[in-house]
Amino acid sequence: MVFITFLIVYKLFRIEVWDEYMKHYRRFDLQLFNQEKTEKPTPKHRKQAREKGQVAKSTELTSALLLIATFATFYVIIPYTFDRLMNFTSEFWSNINSVDFTINEIHSLIIEMIIEGLILVLPILFVAILIGVITNIMQVGAMLTGEPLKPKLEKLDPIQGFQKIFSKRAIVELAKSIFKMVVIGFIAYVLFTNQMDHFPYFFNMPVIQIAREVGSLTWTFIFRVSLALVGLSILDYVYQVWDHEQNLKMTKQQVKDEHKQTEGDPQVKSKMKEKQREISKNRMMNEVPEADVVITNPIHLAVALKYDENCTAPIVTAKGQGYIAGKIKEIAKDNDVVVVENKELARSLYFSVELGELIPEDLYKAVAEVLAFVYRLKRS
Numbered sequence: 001m002v003f004i005t006f007l008i009v010y011k012l013f014r015i016e017v018w019d020e021y022m023k024h025y026r027r028f029d030l031q032l033f034n035q036e037k038t039e040k041p042t043p044k045h046r047k048q049a050r051e052k053g054q055v056a057k058s059t060e061l062t063s064a065l066l067l068i069a070t071f072a073t074f075y076v077i078i079p080y081t082f083d084r085l086m087n088f089t090s091e092f093w094s095n096i097n098s099v100d101f102t103i104n105e106i107h108s109l110i111i112e113m114i115i116e117g118l119i120l121v122l123p124i125l126f127v128a129i130l131i132g133v134i135t136n137i138m139q140v141g142a143m144l145t146g147e148p149l150k151p152k153l154e155k156l157d158p159i160q161g162f163q164k165i166f167s168k169r170a171i172v173e174l175a176k177s178i179f180k181m182v183v184i185g186f187i188a189y190v191l192f193t194n195q196m197d198h199f200p201y202f203f204n205m206p207v208i209q210i211a212r213e214v215g216s217l218t219w220t221f222i223f224r225v226s227l228a229l230v231g232l233s234i235l236d237y238v239y240q241v242w243d244h245e246q247n248l249k250m251t252k253q254q255v256k257d258e259h260k261q262t263e264g265d266p267q268v269k270s271k272m273k274e275k276q277r278e279i280s281k282n283r284m285m286n287e288v289p290e291a292d293v294v295i296t297n298p299i300h301l302a303v304a305l306k307y308d309e310n311c312t313a314p315i316v317t318a319k320g321q322g323y324i325a326g327k328i329k330e331i332a333k334d335n336d337v338v339v340v341e342n343k344e345l346a347r348s349l350y351f352s353v354e355l356g357e358l359i360p361e362d363l364y365k366a367v368a369e370v371l372a373f374v375y376r377l378k379r380s
Helices: 002-035 043-051 059-094 103-140 158-165 168-194 196-204 207-248 252-263 266-290 323-334 343-352 361-379
Strands: 293-296 301-306 315-321 338-341
Touching (some): 043 207, 168 207, 266 301, 266 315, 266 323, 293 343, 293 361, 301 343, 301 361, 315 343, 323 338
Parallel strands (some): 293 338
Antiparallel strands (some): 301 315
């Protein structure tokens, strides 16, 4: 007997524990489902992300265009700057014996050297800044925000830092770096292999000619690398746009919370609408005693009409169905308002005329007959 009782208790306990476990499991599973980012981002969510500096932007595209622009500028201005540098150097060395190395002379010489250096650097710097600004505007538009620069304590979290090391973005960046190294190495190998037979002739060339040959070879190498990087950056930009859209996706709970913030809590709105309907119903019921007639279905519908000499037609002052229709008829009887049964007219008035509106012309005749009956009834 004790053994059987023990088995029954054990079975009941197992069932209770299992039910409790399944209850928590379903709740946990539902929470996981709600946390999945499956919903498209709302305009408000996109705006907030943009204000935080979270936009789809490829740094590879900016780097590739900067590389092409700066070296193209350098290639264009190098003949002019090289001639200036050679003239400055030859003039300095030709007058070296007549120069008094006083403090003023050294100061003037340093100023002149700085000016020559700025003539070489400033055009390249200007083009780099211009291309950087244009490229960013092309990708994300005009945007100025300091949100990414704000210090955040979560950035110091070692766990999050460890997760970022092995994140999808880190793997993608590693793959891009390896791909760039492979592409640059392949271009360099092909280019220098083709030029290998030409290198021995450098021993018979003057220094200026060697510099020009090396510069031409370097420009060819940079140009080919830049074109390859531009192709890579276009693919990277497409990926960044896709990845940005995936990161912007929202969970169902986020959509609900945002909807509550923008539109208001549905429960509060429902209560407000219920309150408004209650106020409207009370106001409508107050109009019933002033009506000339109440037309019924006779059970389900009731419509109260009032004719004012200042109006061109009677006005619907109250209407309702079911419980409200019963209340309208009850108030009408308590206030000696005539109640007329007319199924077709009651249905037409209820479904085609709103509160406070004049009856349509196609119902003039039917309503006039009812009002005439009411007036005759009141005179008798």
